Amino acid sequence: MKKNLDYYMNLDYEIIVKKVKPEDGAGWFAYYKDFKGVMGDGESADEALQSAQEAFKAFVTVMLESKESIAEPNEADKSLRINISMPERLVKKIDDFIAPLHLTRSAFLQKVAMKEIGA
Missing domain, CATH: 3.30.160.250 (Double Stranded RNA Binding Domain)
Structure with missing residues (x-):
């Protein structure tokens, strides 16, 4: 090609x-x-x-x-859009926590997941 x-x-x-x-x-x-x-x-x-x-x-x-x-x-680093559910109260707490860090929810959840599973 x-x-x-x-x-x-x-x-x-x-x-x-x-x-x-x-x-x-x-x-x-x-x-x-x-x-x-x-x-x-x-x-x-x-x-x-x-x-x-x-x-x-x-x-x-x-x-x-x-x-x-x-x-x-x-392809190994390609992002995949997923749909997750969690209590609205938890989403609000995450948003309040990440606002001063200038992170998106996705970036925050990625960081937490990588920390927990050692990736």
């Missing part, structure tokens, strides 16, 4: 999309987890995602033109 622009654009890279706090300018921010500096923003999550994808397309184009290697997604 020829590793051209279409090849890289169709790989399953992880893109993180986050809401920007009003005090930081509001809107949405998206970035490619595996490529520092490949990011985008917008008024909506979709706009931010599209902006990041356009930045990635430009990045890949430059890398291909300069014949530099481009990392492919690492």
Whole structure:
């Protein structure tokens, strides 16, 4: 298979999309987890995602033109979205605990799980 622009654009890279706090300018921010500096923003999550994808397309184009290697997604580190249930009171306590740490629930639960199981 020829590793051209279409090849890289169709790989399953992880893109993180986050809401920007009003005090930081509001809107949405998206970035490619595996490529520092490949990011985008917008008024909506979709706009931010599209902006990041356009930045990635430009990045890949430059890398291909300069014949530099481009990392492919690492399946071992790929995030998996899960649905869990817990008491609302516990969710509130977690949110209150992590707010000053500037962590997401997911990041906090990952840290706790890795600490408990030694991963």
